[in-house]
Amino acid sequence: MSWLWVIIVGLVLGVLARAIIPGKQHIPLWLTIVFGILGSILGNAVAGWLGVAHTNGIDWTRHVLQLVGAILVVLVGERLWSMIRGNRANKQRA
Template sequence: MSWLWVIIVGLVLGLIARAIIPGKQHIPLWLTIVCGILGSFLGNAVAGWIGVAETRGVDWIRHLLQLIGAIVVVFLAERLWHVVRGSKDKRGSRQRA
């Protein structure tokens, strides 16, 4: 798989994951793509562990596992992004006040 396809799959999975997670995620697009890519790799690893990585036809289970992986990674990244960016914003607002 070329890097272009990895980025496209990461973008698609990341955007779908953001749409599924309730509420608005305040993470940039580049982080959404990275989360989608990581979720794809995580889903592929789980598919390999449970023995459904290679099936005939469309690998629906593998794709579902990739999406679940992307949802988990986007959720965790959004929380971490909020903690990191939130702490910087709080310090900045205290200095201005």
């Protein structure tokens, strides 16, 4: 798989995850792509563990698991990003 394709899939999954999660996520676009890539890797791993990584036709189960993985990574990552950015903002004000 080429790096361009990985970035495109990460972007799509990250943006979909952010659209599904209620509220506004305060993370930059580059981090959305990284979280989408990590969610894709997580979803592929779970699909492999469940034995549905390779099926005939479109792998809908794997794609849904990738999206769920992206949602989880965006939820956790956004909270971590907010904590890190919040601490930096507080240090800069002091």
